Amino acid sequence: MKRIAVYCGSASPADPRYVALARAVGATLAARGIGMVYGGGRLGLMGAVAAGALAAGGEVIGVIPEALAGPEVANPDCTELHVVRSMHERKQAFTDLSDGFLTLPGGVGTMDELWEAVSWAQLGYHAKPVGLLNAFGFYDHLLAFNRHMIEVGFVRPAHAGILIAEHDLDLLLARMAAHEPHQPIFAMKAEDL
Template identity: 85%
Template sequence: MKRIAVYCGSASPADGRYIHLARQVGKTLAAKGIGVVYGGGRLGLMGAVASGALEAGGEVIGVIPEALVGSEVSNTDCTELRIVPGMHQRKQAFTDLSDGFLTIPGGVGTLDELWEAVSWAQLGYHRKPVGLLNAFGFYDHLLAFNRHMIEVGFVREAHRDIIIAEHDLDLLLERMERHVPHKPIFEMKAEDL
């Protein structure tokens, strides 16, 4: 993987572990020669990921919608900052520019990005690994709900392993590197659906 889209929050939680984690993610990716594609802000976890990667000499491409340029305070320190018309174009750019997706803790926007990456993988719009760093057990309930959707039958058995979840970043990146794409819905017959 040459570049990974990192999905995370623009907020700064009171618990400093989250900012430290985000900075370490940026540093680790840079140390492994993996560029960061992210939301383009300089605040919160977003800014920490970018700062960590830039401090370690990594490539950082920020993608930010016009409407958020002022409110998120664009990170002009990025290797490249792309300003796009809206959120749809932002997420498309994440997909186009990256070789995989890495979600770390965040809020509603982060989950929107994660679920779109998962949905697009199911359908066949991309065949890239979708990683979830479950640091501090942050995503335990989300992973339980995903298992529930599989058990009930809303997620096909062929797609049960789209989300690659780990507590440890190095292990997660190793698993993402070994990712083998599943059979997408676009390639399935009606009887498989």
């Protein structure tokens, strides 16, 4: 993986572990020679992950919609900063510019990005690994819900392994690097659906 799209919150929770985690993730990606594509902001975990990567000499490509690109939000320190018209264009750029997706703790926008990456993988719009860093057990309930969707049958067996979740970043990156694409819905026959 030469570049990873990193999804995370634009907020800074009161618990300092989250910001420290984001900085460490950015630094780790840079140390491994993995470029980062992210939302282009300078606030919250987004700003921290970018700062960590940049301080370690990493490539940081920001993609931010025009509505958020003002000087108060956009990160001018990015290696490249792409200003796009919409959130849809932003998410398409994440997919086009990266070799995989890594989700850190975040809120509604982070969930939107994560589930779109999973959905697009199921359908066949991409065949890239979708990783979830479950730091501090932040995503325990989300992972339980994902298992529930699989058990009930709303996620096909062929797609049950799309979401790669780990508590440890090194293990998660290793699993993402070893990712093998599954059979997408676009390639399935009607009887398999």
